[in-house]
Amino acid sequence: MRLVFLGAPGSGKGTQAAKLREHFDIAHISTGDLLRAAVKEGTPLGLQAKAVMDAGQLVSDEIVLGMLEERLARPDTAKGFILDGYPRNLAQADALEGLLARLGQPLDAVVKFEVPNEVIVGRCEIRYAAEGRADDHPETVRKRLAVYAEQTAPVAGFYQARGRLVVVDGVGPVDEVFQRIVSALPAR
Numbered sequence: 001m002r003l004v005f006l007g008a009p010g011s012g013k014g015t016q017a018a019k020l021r022e023h024f025d026i027a028h029i030s031t032g033d034l035l036r037a038a039v040k041e042g043t044p045l046g047l048q049a050k051a052v053m054d055a056g057q058l059v060s061d062e063i064v065l066g067m068l069e070e071r072l073a074r075p076d077t078a079k080g081f082i083l084d085g086y087p088r089n090l091a092q093a094d095a096l097e098g099l100l101a102r103l104g105q106p107l108d109a110v111v112k113f114e115v116p117n118e119v120i121v122g123r124c125e126i127r128y129a130a131e132g133r134a135d136d137h138p139e140t141v142r143k144r145l146a147v148y149a150e151q152t153a154p155v156a157g158f159y160q161a162r163g164r165l166v167v168v169d170g171v172g173p174v175d176e177v178f179q180r181i182v183s184a185l186p187a188r
């Protein structure tokens, strides 16, 4: 099963990807996690990415695509994968089509999470208080939501036009959202 999870910051992509990864025994690839790991290690790429991430903006397409290519080359992706947080703009969606065509690994579905902004702001506030993730500061969350609306939301149309978009209500208990996703996925 090869999936993309599309949704605003805080819509639950990471939470649900962790559950689906277990369910299907596939790899969970979060470009946000890969970038945060680079920041933590203090690599040159991480240092470059940190300021951009803290401001709630998108890291450059080249950097993220390079990281993704490297990650997809690892053997744990053989049974499938969930891309969580990639693609985030139309250029990335195009690049992914090319990359997956070269690898002979087309996507099965793109799951879009629908969650109202006020719910998202609430979730990120809770996480900010608990974990202190810099980009969960309420002002930065608003910036991330604006970037999502402007750059990422059009990606849904890209996949709808290719017949791969599945839309899921992301509000409610985590297990219920999980069941909605599993029921909405194409049969294999």
Ligand code: AP5
Pocket (backbone or CB within 6 Å): 007, 008, 009, 010, 011, 012, 013, 014, 015, 016, 030, 031, 032, 033, 035, 052, 053, 054, 056, 057, 058, 059, 060, 061, 064, 084, 085, 086, 087, 088, 092, 123, 124, 126, 127, 135, 144, 170, 171, 172, 173, 174, 177
């Ligand atoms: P990234 O890490 O991808 O952040 P994001 O998409 O903004 O996602 P979040 O982790 O905030 O939200 P999520 O949808 O995964 O929700 P989660 O499950 O965590 O990216 C961070 C930054 O990296 C970007 O801003 C950008 O700078 C850079 N970046 C990453 N990818 C990039 C790319 N492709 N190109 C360029 N730059 C890129 O849930 C959120 C909270 O809600 C959690 O506390 C969770 O416990 C809670 N929650 C989840 N589900 C529920 C539920 N059903 N009910 C109640 N609470 C819930």
